[in-house]
Amino acid sequence: MVDKLSQLGLAGAASDRPDKINKKVKTREAEAKASIKETDKMAAGKTSGAQVKISDSARELMKLRAEAERYLKMVEEKETLSAEELEEIQARLQSNHYLREEVIDKIIDKLLDLPGFKNL
Structure with missing residues (x-):
């Protein structure tokens, strides 16, 4: 397991710093959620101003x-x-x-x- 963690750049972190790993995971999850919300806002903004032209x-x-x-x-x-x-x-x-x-x-x-x- 230490070998896999060392490949990810987290060698020794599993035993030494489990709180830091959890914090990084939670931070990434929060960033992903924020990114999704921002994308949803942008999409909503584009559709709310949509216009239809009739010939x-x-x-x-x-x-x-x-x-x-x-x-x-x-x-x-x-x-x-x-x-x-x-x-x-x-x-x-x-x-x-x-x-x-x-x-x-x-x-x-x-x-x-x-x-x-x-x-x-």
Whole structure:
């Protein structure tokens, strides 16, 4: 054992100075812990200031997606037409009902009453 200690430069220390060996080991352990803490602090500092840049095309895609989701929600909330109602509309189209002057006037009035229509 003395040979191994002498190779490490601690010959005679095992019997003569066990307190000094323990102190050196504890000092090295403390330095290692301090080094780890410092590394963690540096890493935390680098990530806390991280920034993400979004390209213009990605921004446009995000806007389009939000708009599509808004329209999808509107469609989901709308009432659905029954088969009878659809047949009635088709019959009106075939008979040119919607081309009559009084019907066109009603449609225009309804469009003008829609919120935000006049701003378009």
